[in-house]
Amino acid sequence: MLKIYEMKLQELCRKLEEWAPLSYQESYDNSGLLVGDPKMNLTGVLVSLDCVENVVDEAIKKGCNVIVSHHPIIFKGLKKLVGEDYVERTVLKAIKNDIALYAIHTNLDNVHTGVSKMMADRLGLRNTQVLAPKRNLLKQLITYVPKESAEKVRNALFNCGAGSVGEYSECNFSVEGEGSFRASEKSNPVIGKPGERTQVNEQRIEMVFPIYLESSIVSTLKKTHPYEEVAYSIISLDNSHSYVGSGMIGELSESVNELDFLKSLKVKLKTDCLRHTSLSNNKIQKVALCGGSGSFLLSAAKRANADVFITGDFKYHEFFDAENQILIADIGHYESEQYTKDLIADFLRKNFPKFAVHLSEVNTNPVNYL
Numbered sequence: 001m002l003k004i005y006e007m008k009l010q011e012l013c014r015k016l017e018e019w020a021p022l023s024y025q026e027s028y029d030n031s032g033l034l035v036g037d038p039k040m041n042l043t044g045v046l047v048s049l050d051c052v053e054n055v056v057d058e059a060i061k062k063g064c065n066v067i068v069s070h071h072p073i074i075f076k077g078l079k080k081l082v083g084e085d086y087v088e089r090t091v092l093k094a095i096k097n098d099i100a101l102y103a104i105h106t107n108l109d110n111v112h113t114g115v116s117k118m119m120a121d122r123l124g125l126r127n128t129q130v131l132a133p134k135r136n137l138l139k140q141l142i143t144y145v146p147k148e149s150a151e152k153v154r155n156a157l158f159n160c161g162a163g164s165v166g167e168y169s170e171c172n173f174s175v176e177g178e179g180s181f182r183a184s185e186k187s188n189p190v191i192g193k194p195g196e197r198t199q200v201n202e203q204r205i206e207m208v209f210p211i212y213l214e215s216s217i218v219s220t221l222k223k224t225h226p227y228e229e230v231a232y233s234i235i236s237l238d239n240s241h242s243y244v245g246s247g248m249i250g251e252l253s254e255s256v257n258e259l260d261f262l263k264s265l266k267v268k269l270k271t272d273c274l275r276h277t278s279l280s281n282n283k284i285q286k287v288a289l290c291g292g293s294g295s296f297l298l299s300a301a302k303r304a305n306a307d308v309f310i311t312g313d314f315k316y317h318e319f320f321d322a323e324n325q326i327l328i329a330d331i332g333h334y335e336s337e338q339y340t341k342d343l344i345a346d347f348l349r350k351n352f353p354k355f356a357v358h359l360s361e362v363n364t365n366p367v368n369y370l
Contacts, residue, residue, distance in 0.1 A: 006041055007041070007042050007352065007355055008038070008039055008040065008041060008042070009033070009036055009037065009038050009039070009040045009041075009042055009066060009100050010038035010039060012042065012045065012066065012068075012102070012348075012352075013032070013033050013038065013102060015348075015351050015352075016068070016102070016104055016347075016348075017032075019108075019111065019113070019347060020104055020107040020108040020110075020111050020114060021107060021210070021212035022107055022212070023107075023137070023211055023212040024106075024107040024110045024111060024134075024137070024212070024244055025105060025106045025107040025110070026106040026110075029072070029105050029106045029107070030072045030074055030075055030103065030105075031072060031103050031104055031105045031106065031107050031108075032102070032103065033100065033101075033102050034072060034073065034074050034091075034101045034102065034103055035074075035091060035094050035095060035099070035100055035101040036066065036099070036100025036101065036102075037100070040065070040098075040100065042065060042066055042100075042355070043063055043064065043065045043356075044062060044063050044064035044065065044066075044355075044356040044357075044358060045064055045066050045067075045068055045348060045355070045356065045357045045358065046058060046059040046062060046064040046066070046067045046068070046358045046359075046360055047067075047068050047069075047341045047344045047345045047348070047357065047358065047359055047360060048067060048068075048069045048070075048341055048360035048362065048364065049069065049070050049071065049334070049337060049338065049340055049341050049360075049364055050069055050070070050071045050073075050364035051067050051069035051071070051072075051073040051090060051101055051103070052073070052086060052090055052362075052364055053086060053089055053090050053093060054362050055067060055069070055090075055360055055362050055364065056090055056093045056094050056097070056099060057093075058360055058361065058362055059097075059099055060097055060099070062358050063356075064099070064356070064358055065097075065098060065099050065100060066099065066100040066101075066102060067094070067099060067100070067101050067102070068102045068103075068104065068344055068348070069101070069102070069103055069104075070103070070104060070105055070108065070115075070337060070340045070341065070344070071103065071105060072103030072105055073087055073090050073091060073101060073103070074087065074091065074101075075087075078091070081095075104344065108340070108343075108344075109246065109290075109291060109292065110134065110244050110245060110246060111243070111244060112128075112130055112243040112244065112248075114343070115291035115292070115337060115340050115343070116131075116246075116247050116248035116289055116290055116291055117248055118291075118339055118340065118342075118343045119248070119269070119289050119291055119310070119336065119339075120248050120250050120287075120289060122268050122269060122339065123252075123265070123268055123269075123287065123289075124252065124253065125248075125250030125251060125252065125287055126250055126251050126252075126253060127250055127251050128248050128249065128250035129242070129248065129249055129250070130242060130243060130244065130245040130246070130247070130248060130249075131245065131246060131247030131248055131249045131288055131289075131290065131297055131300050131301065131304065132245045132246040132247055132297055132300045133240040133241055133242050133243075133244065133245035134240065134241055134244050134245040134246075135238055135239065135240050135241070136211075136236065136237070136238060137210060137211055137241040137244055138208055138209070138210060138211065138237045138239050138241055139208070139209055139210075139211055139214060139234050139235060139236055139237060140206060140207070140208050140209075140234070140235045140237055141157070141162060141205075141206065141207045141208075141209060141217060141221070141232060141233075141234055142204065142205070142206050142232060142233045142234075142235070143204075143205050143221060143225070143230065143231065143232035143233075144179050144202045144203070144204055144205075144231045144232075145202060145203050145205060145225060145226075146191065146200055146201070146202055146203075146226060146227075147176065147201045147202060147203055149224075149225070149226045150174065150202075150203040150205065152224055153205065153221065153224045153225055154172060154174070154205055156220050156221075156223075156224040157172075157205075157207060157217060157220060157221065157224075158170045158172075159220075160213065160216055160217050160220045161209060161210070161213045161216070161217070162207040162208075162209040162213065162217050163207040163208065163209070164208075164209070164210075165208055166242055166243060171207070171208070172205055172206060172207045173205075173206045174203045174204065174205050174206070175203070175204050176201065176202070176203055176204075177201075177202060177203075177204060178199055178200070178201060178202065179199070179200050179202040179231075180197055180198065180199045180200070181197070181198055181200075182195070182196065182197045182198070183195070183196075183198070183228075187228060187229075188228055189227075189228060190226045190227060190228065191226075208237070210241070210244075214234065218232075218234075246290060246294070246296075246297055246300075247288060247289060247290035247294060247297045247300065247301070247311075248288070248289055248290070249286065249287065249288045249289075249301070249304050249306055250286075250287055251285055251286055251287070252284065252285050252287060254285070255283040255284060255285035256283065256284050256285075257281070257282075257283060257284070258279045258280070258281070258282060258283075258284055258308075258327055259279060261284040261308065262274060262276060262329060265310065265329060265331065266331075269331055269335055269336065269338075270335065270338065271331040271332055271335040272335075272369045273331075273332060273335075273369050274329060274330070274331055275314065275319075275329075275330040276327060276328060276329045276330065277319055277322045277326075277327055277328045278324075279327070280324060280327075282307060282327070283307065284307045284308050284327070285307055286304070286305060286306045286307045286308075287306060287307065287308055287310065288300070288301035288304060288306035288308070288309045288310070289309065289310040289311060289336075290309075290310075290311040290336075291311070291312075291336045291337045291340065292311070292312060292313070292333055292336060292337055293311070293312060293313035293333060294309075294311030294312065294313075294336075295311060295313060295314045295315065295318050297309070297311070298318070298321055298322070298326070298328070301326060302325055302326050306326060307326065307327060308326065308327040308328075308329055309326055309327070309328055309329070310329045310331060310336070311329075311330065311331075311336060312330055312331060312332045312333035312334075312335065312336045312337075313330070313332075313333050314328060314330040332367065333367075334364075334365035334366075334367065335365075338365075341359055341360060342359065345357050345358075345359050
């Protein structure tokens with residue numbers, strides 16, 4: 001049995017949000033800490049796909065006072081807590097038993113090491129990429145630093161996460177020039193004198209960074225920059241973030257026929273019910289997929305020339321949209337995400353090796369098959 005050591009809830013939240021920043025969740029979502037005091041001590045973590053009443057019962061039995069689930073139990077606004085439905089009853093039971101609830105939903109869907117990557121790995125896909133990269137998640141920092149202090153400031157920004165682009169880190173552009181300023185009589189300039197115009201040899205430093213790091217990057221810049229008033233600009237970029245977005249696409253090591261692929265898919269992703277469009281004797285090699293409800297990505301899969309698109313929750317009329325250009329394989333919402341709890345638990349065990357992390361044994365799938 002793992003020895004319990006003291007850890008605060010906020011430490012757990014911070015590590016999860018480094019992996020899947022809350023700013024990456026969809027606008028309709030409600031990821032993050034839903035119930036609980038961030039400063040509470042933790043006794044154990046229970047990881048589940050859904051957070052429902054019997055999962056809270058399981059947490060109580062196992063001595064866990066925080067449940068980390070993929071799907072948030074509080075999705076729409078709660079106007080009262082009187083136990084009228086399963087959402088209210090679950091939240092009430094968690095509060096009564098001092099159990100914190102944390103959800104890591106579409107923010108985990110949208111990181112390249114998240115839900116879709118887990119599916120891709122189980123299918124043995126190679127050369128994986130995000131299927132539909134998101135835009136407006138990057139910003140550019142421009143600042144001006146005295147030449148002798150430039151390297152110190154640059155390294156501090158690198159250590160804070162600025163300048164990372166895909167598989168490359170410590171990326172920046174610098175150019176030397178001459179800056180000038182006139183300090184007021186109330187100022188305390190590091191260079192020059194109050195009331196006099198001062199000219200300084202400076203470096204203009206430019207770096208790209210993800211938006212969720214903005215506050216820490218600005219704070220680091222101000223702490224390490226020698227000037228009393230730091231000159232900097234932050235520009236929002238329309239660029240796509242190639243490592244953040246919906247779905248994933250990759251390739252099988254060898255092409256296979258459609259029926260053999262579907263049979264293999266049922267085994268590898270353990271689904272009892274696989275709905276698909278008509279077979280056309282095509283070979284399958286390029287595979288697009290998305291955990292959960294991914295029908296909105298069908299057009300992206302077709303544009304990427306995928307041979308098959310795997311997801312859940314396709315509606316009847318949406319199957320017609322394949323138009324014999326792609327094979328649709330609907331494996332079910334729960335089935336496409338059932339290994340997400342393993343993904344989360346593995347992450348927590350890796351980052352907190354001395355802490356008790358339990359996988360829920362409750363099957364929360366509300367759909368049953370004959």
